Amino acid sequence: MSNTSIPPLDLMFFLTESAQSPKHVGAIQIFEMPKNAPANYLQELVARFKQAPVVAPFSYTPYFPRLGMPQWKESEEIDINYHVRHSALPGPGTEDQLMEVVQRLHSSLLDRRRPCWMCQIIEGLEGNRFAIYSKIHHAYIDGMSGVKRMYGSLSTSPKDDTVVTTWSFDPNARNKKKTQGRPSKRTNPLMQQARGVMEAYQFMTKVGLQWMKLRESDAQIPFSARRTRMNKPIQWDTRSTAICTLPLDRVKKMGKTRQCTVNEVVLAIIGAALDEYLSAHGETPTAPLVALCPMSIRSKSDDSARTQVSAVHVRLGDPGVSPGRRLAQVVESSAASKAEVASLSAEAMMDYGVMVFALYELLERSKLDQILAPSYNVLVSNVPGPGEEDLYLCGSRMVASYPISTLLPGVNLNVTLLSHGNSLDFGLLADRHALPDVHLLSEAILRHFGELEKALLAAPSSRRRAVSRTTTRHKAKPKAKAKAKAKTKTRAKSKAKATAAAPVN
Incomplete structure (x- = not known):
């Protein structure tokens, strides 16, 4: 090459x-x-x-x-x-x-x-x-x-x-036969890029006008979140992690009752769990937390390795509201943010992502990010998996697949989800100096999954368990809590008999 x-x-x-x-x-x-x-x-x-x-x-x-x-x-x-x-x-x-x-x-x-x-x-x-x-x-x-x-x-x-x-x-190689004989679509990449930059610039102008309160929109915009311990600067390379699993079919059922997506259900659960975690650390939230949610703009037929994502900001619900009301607020915020970018081309979305990412990095390196309001408090990525069939490697069955992602400028917590079969596997990555006990957050995710399910479905006692597997590098083995008929167990205490997981964007 x-x-x-x-x-x-x-x-x-x-x-x-x-x-x-x-x-x-x-x-x-x-x-x-x-x-x-x-x-x-x-x-x-x-x-x-x-x-x-x-x-x-x-x-x-x-x-x-x-x-x-x-x-x-x-x-x-x-x-x-x-x-x-x-x-x-x-x-x-x-x-x-x-x-x-x-x-x-x-x-x-x-x-x-x-x-x-x-x-x-x-x-x-x-x-x-x-x-x-x-x-x-x-x-x-x-x-x-x-x-x-x-x-x-x-x-x-x-x-x-x-x-x-x-x-x-x-x-x-798998797609060569599918594409053989098809006429290729000829496009001018320079023209596409130029149009994308122009669209992204126009969109950034709209966001700037909204930030200066010269334009009205329900969409969440950058530099308008409240500051939390998740926005402390990263000074060391040490990390803390936690993992947990939710049953995908039950998460989907919850979404179906409110006509919303799996991702929106998960965001509501994470929002409630973060509110609980911050309150336990003396930082009782007074306003909605904000998640940065990557959006894949890759076509289904595109198997290239290059990065093709952008992102939107979504509010995670008012502190103290009921589980059902929090979900409704997340759905409203998600819909407003998606509507803002709906008219952008794929090139414009990627260019917008580059501009925002570069701006966040510049602010972090200049320390100005500690003066301006944060843009978001947590990155939440949901990557859909392959389907419902079991997967094997030389006869060995895959029982879990936990994503461990990266930390982006301005935030020290990443929650990524990855689905396979009926499992929605969560991988939490945090700066150990800011969130040394991130396992408490994964346990809270499981509790609030149970509370939201109870509120939406009045779950019968025969339901399968959602299983917690949590770890941090220097913590003692955590004690899991059972809540609302969705029982949880830490893997450090006992083997889980039933696991289920759901997707990760």
């Missing part, structure tokens, strides 16, 4: 990266090994991982010339032993121990002299299970393209022993 320029939005993740705030995204997948797996099962799996070919973009290295635009450059040599690693947990192999390892692995920068990705196979997880932790620089993929590669490398058959790794999965 000849060198190609790194697209602006992807480049932003390189330019704004620091040791305190790496810009890679990751995931921890948990698999249950076959009962008849041989003793060397994982050693053989690791060996086959290392034998797998490396295809684009995983074969690219970022190149920053002294003159000209940064470029993607094909790596002449890839040290697969650097990128693919094998380790083991000490006994007893709890999920707390696993997440302590993940927190440490996720904190460090990727080496830009190599393709910016790594994969670690971790054995020794209790219950005849193992985990695969992967991290990839956000300049290489966004949520949707990452999920397509991660799930596309798995099989729906427990008898399939084919190994197709994330870095060798080529979605373009």
Whole structure:
């Protein structure tokens, strides 16, 4: 391949990266090994991982010339032993121990002299299970393209022993037959980009007029959120994490009762949980918290790896209101924000995202973000998964897939959701110095899921449990609380018998 320029939005993740705030995204997948797996099962799996070919973009290295635009450059040599690693947990192999390892692995920068990705196979997880932790620089993929590669490398058959790794999965090869014979749509990329910049500029002007109170709109705009501990500047690279799972079918049912989306139900739950968390820390909210919600603008047929997202701001409901009323407020705010950007083209949405991201980064580096009002308090991303079928890797069934994302300028809390089967898996990532006990937030998410379900559905006592698996690097094993017939258990205390999860944008 000849060198190609790194697209602006992807480049932003390189330019704004620091040791305190790496810009890679990751995931921890948990698999249950076959009962008849041989003793060397994982050693053989690791060996086959290392034998797998490396295809684009995983074969690219970022190149920053002294003159000209940064470029993607094909790596002449890839040290697969650097990128693919094998380790083991000490006994007893709890999920707390696993997440302590993940927190440490996720904190460090990727080496830009190599393709910016790594994969670690971790054995020794209790219950005849193992985990695969992967991290990839956000300049290489966004949520949707990452999920397509991660799930596309798995099989729906427990008898399939084919190994197709994330870095060798080529979605373009799958689509070649579909596109053969079709006339390609010829577009002028420079004209598209010019139109996109103009649209984005006009939209930013509208937002500015609203901020100066010269224009009326119900949409939430930047620099109008209240300041919380989630807006403290990030000074260290240490992180705290928590994971939990909700049943997707029940979340969907809740949305159906109010004719709203899964994402809006989740935002209402997170808003109530954050209000509770802040109140417990002496910061009782007096106004709605605000979430920044990434929006994929990728077409369903687009399997390219480049980042194609923008974002909208959504209010998370007034403090102290009933669960049903909070959901209604979230739906209203979400609809208003989406309506504001509905007329923008995909190019304009991406250009708007670049402008806003650059502005947030500039304010953070100049410390002006500590003077102006914050734009948002939490980033919430919901990435839809592949469907309802179980997924397997060489006969091992995937039982969980927790996203561990990145922190963007102005905020130190990220909540990302990822769905598979009937599970909605949450991955919470926070700055450990600002939110050392983020496991309390994941427990609150489960409680408020139960409260909202009770309010909307009057749930019968026979419902399956929503399961909490929470960890932070230096906390004691948490005590889970049962609430409103949706029982919760921390994985640190006992094995969960029923898990369910839902999507992540």
